[in-house]
Amino acid sequence: xxxxxxxxxxxxxxxxxxxxxxxxxxxxxxxxxxxxxxxxxxxxxxxxxxxxxxxxxxxxxxxxxxxxxxxxxxxxxxxxxxxxxxxxxxxxxxxxxxxxxxxxxxxxxxx
Ligand SMILES: [Zn+2]
Numbered sequence: 001x002x003x004x005x006x007x008x009x010x011x012x013x014x015x016x017x018x019x020x021x022x023x024x025x026x027x028x029x030x031x032x033x034x035x036x037x038x039x040x041x042x043x044x045x046x047x048x049x050x051x052x053x054x055x056x057x058x059x060x061x062x063x064x065x066x067x068x069x070x071x072x073x074x075x076x077x078x079x080x081x082x083x084x085x086x087x088x089x090x091x092x093x094x095x096x097x098x099x100x101x102x103x104x105x106x107x108x109x110x111x
Contacts, residue, residue, distance in 0.1 A: 008032050008055065011075055011083065011096060018086050027082060030057045032074040037063055037104040054104040063104070071104040 004012070015027055036051035056063075060076035075083075080098040087097070094100075101109045 004032055005055070008074065011079070011093070014086070014089075014091055015079070015083055018089070019082065023082060027079065029059050030074075030076055030079045030082075032056070033058050033061075035061060035063075037071055039105075052104065056104065061104070070109075072109060073102045073104050073106075075101070077101050077109075 003009070012027075012032075016024070019027060032055050034053055035056045037054050037056075038049055038051050041048050041050045054071075055074045057072055057074045057076040057079070060072045060078060061074070063071040075096060077098050080096055080101060083092065083096050084098065086092055099108075103109050
C-alpha cells in the first residue's frame with residue numbers, strides 16, 4: 001500500500017498487526033485514496049463547480065454529483081467495523097468507532 005498521512009498509517013498499522021489473511025484482503029479492497037469531491041460553489045451569486053480533495057475509500061466513496069455529504073471519508077464504515085473487534089486492545093482509538101464515520105464534507109454520517 002502507498003504511504004499516507006500519519007493518522008491513516010496508524011489505523012492501517014493497527015489492523016495489519018491483527019487481521020488474518022482474509023481480513024487483509026478485505027482491507028485492501030478498502031484502501032484509502034486521495035480523491036476529488038466535486039461540489040457547487042454558490043457564494044456571491046455564482047454557481048461554479050469546484051473539487052475538494054479528501055481521503056476516501058476505493059470501494060465505498062462513490063460520489064454522486066452534487067452530493068458531497070454522502071461520500072464516505074476514510075476510514076469508511078467497513079474499515080471501522082474491521083477494527084471494532086480489537087476495541088479493547090492498546091492503541092485502539094475511540095475515534096475509529098463506526099458511529100464516527102464522516103463524509104467528505106466533514107459531517108458525521110448517520111447509519
Ligand atoms: Zn470502504
